[in-house]
Amino acid sequence: MCKYHQTKSTMKLSETKLDTNQLSNRSSLKSNTPKRSDSCKLSYRNSVKSLKSNSNKDGGILHQIPDLDVPYMEINKEYDILKNIAEGCFAKIYLVHHRPIKTNVVLKAIHTELTSFKEFIKEFHYSYQLSHHPNILSSYNVAFQSNDYFVFAQEYAPYGDLAANLGPGGLHESSVKSIASQLSSALGFMHSKSLVHRDIKLENVLVFALDFSRVKLCDFGATTKEGTLVAKIKHTWKNFLPPEVIESVKHERFICRTSADSWQFGIMLYSLLTGNVPWRKADWVNDAKYAAFKKYEERKTTKIPENFSKFSPRFLRAFRKILCHNTEDRAKVTEVMKYMKDKWMDSKITTSKSTGNILGQAASDQDSICVYLNNRESKNSLDENKTRLRRLMSTYCLETSLDQNVVKKRIWEWILSCEEGHGDDVEGY
Numbered sequence: 001m002c003k004y005h006q007t008k009s010t011m012k013l014s015e016t017k018l019d020t021n022q023l024s025n026r027s028s029l030k031s032n033t034p035k036r037s038d039s040c041k042l043s044y045r046n047s048v049k050s051l052k053s054n055s056n057k058d059g060g061i062l063h064q065i066p067d068l069d070v071p072y073m074e075i076n077k078e079y080d081i082l083k084n085i086a087e088g089c090f091a092k093i094y095l096v097h098h099r100p101i102k103t104n105v106v107l108k109a110i111h112t113e114l115t116s117f118k119e120f121i122k123e124f125h126y127s128y129q130l131s132h133h134p135n136i137l138s139s140y141n142v143a144f145q146s147n148d149y150f151v152f153a154q155e156y157a158p159y160g161d162l163a164a165n166l167g168p169g170g171l172h173e174s175s176v177k178s179i180a181s182q183l184s185s186a187l188g189f190m191h192s193k194s195l196v197h198r199d200i201k202l203e204n205v206l207v208f209a210l211d212f213s214r215v216k217l218c219d220f221g222a223t224t225k226e227g228t229l230v231a232k233i234k235h236t237w238k239n240f241l242p243p244e245v246i247e248s249v250k251h252e253r254f255i256c257r258t259s260a261d262s263w264q265f266g267i268m269l270y271s272l273l274t275g276n277v278p279w280r281k282a283d284w285v286n287d288a289k290y291a292a293f294k295k296y297e298e299r300k301t302t303k304i305p306e307n308f309s310k311f312s313p314r315f316l317r318a319f320r321k322i323l324c325h326n327t328e329d330r331a332k333v334t335e336v337m338k339y340m341k342d343k344w345m346d347s348k349i350t351t352s353k354s355t356g357n358i359l360g361q362a363a364s365d366q367d368s369i370c371v372y373l374n375n376r377e378s379k380n381s382l383d384e385n386k387t388r389l390r391r392l393m394s395t396y397c398l399e400t401s402l403d404q405n406v407v408k409k410r411i412w413e414w415i416l417s418c419e420e421g422h423g424d425d426v427e428g429y
């Protein structure tokens with residue numbers, strides 16, 4: 001069997017055929033350093049063993065980001081690029097064919113100007129170490145630098161991400177339950193190791209079966225140990241940010257908690273069930289939809305907010321707990337499992353689920369629009385990405401027929417307004 005395709009339970013680093021040792025002919029990044037690929041392998045073999053046997057809450061060795069070096073190699077030396085799958089805010093995602101092993105894998109290539117080497121190693125470390133969970137994307141023990149990119153290898157998700165699979169009316173309740181249970185398991189696993197993902201969104205869940213019976217969490221670029229002081233992640237949808245993050249003072253750090261993942265998980269469930277987001281921003285002062293929900297969640301009114309009226313009373317209870325404003329009282333991600341036997345949508349509600357009624361609000365969320373357009377348009381995205389972007393925007397009920405000159409102007413305004421705070425969006429270790 002191809003070593004890339006071994007099941008996670010049997011995948012050991014010593015058996016991973018294409019590992020950094022196989023890149024040993026390539027010059028080390030720092031020629032005066034010892035052969036770092038050896039220490040990388042050793043370190044990881046130990047840590048995988050420890051991780052499996054380590055049941056204590058602090059995650060043990062998982063939190064020790066190794067002091068690795070990676071070899072230099074040009075991608076085309078061993079790989080044929082088959083497809084540019086996507087461009088995230090930080091990374092280019094390529095489907096490639098690895099000639100020596102004759103197999104297809106994905107390379108995530110992060111521009112060296114967009115990340116530090118330390119941050120890259122941190123993402124690679126968490127991606128690799130969490131890989132043995134069945135609902136977490138498998139990353140391989142392959143990392144290198146190529147020209148201006150830090151690169152690591154992952155398995156390929158044939159059906160893209162959840163955003164690309166979500167229509168305007170949302171998914172069927174049974175599919176959402178299946179996705180919810182898999183993500184609850186993946187996130188519950190991370191939380192049991194005191195790790196916070198910090199960027200739960202539709203684009204970070206990859207689809208391996210068209211009936212959603214196999215989905216996997218990806219993108220551990222923002223993953224952080226619980227309790228660490230962090231700054232806001234700027235390049236993400238504001239709709240998904242929890243209130244405590246929205247409320248955090250600009251440029252000031254805050255303590256990262258697993259409750260933030262619970263919140264984003266709750267917003268994702270809403271999005272999957274409805275094809276919409278519940279509000280533009282969890283800011284009760286400036287967002288009427290969130291203000292109405294907060295009042296209901298805090299039992300200051302019995303009036304169900306209009307955009308929540310389509311859910312069953314039982315699932316409304318779940319939403320109240322997972323979208324609880326108070327982080328101390330917010331439900332854990334695993335709480336959703338208690339509701340698997342209940343109906344989630346209210347069958348009495350017959351109105352169409354697909355009304356894009358937050359267009360007015362969402363279209364004014366220029367940061368969200370610009371983050372995406374800036375990211376994809378300015379990098380000469382492929383048509384495929386543009387289609388995906390349009391689909392994604394329609395999922396979030398964002399205007400898709402924008403005047404491109406207006407868009408460009410907004411992008412530049414946004415870039416200029418961000419420049420001042422650039423570099424604040426990544427936490428320290």
Ligand SMILES: Nc1ncnc2c1ncn2[C@@H]1O[C@H](COP(=O)(O)OP(=O)(O)OP(=O)(O)O)[C@@H](O)[C@H]1O
Pocket residue numbers: 085086087088089090091092093106108137154155156157158160161203204206218219221235
């Ligand atoms: N292994 C994979 N197989 C298929 N598609 C993938 C894979 N990894 C990533 N993608 C696609 O590429 C997109 C971007 O990937 P990823 O989130 O890792 O990059 P990023 O630059 O860190 O993203 P972000 O913009 O969220 O910061 C994903 O949303 C998904 O659509």
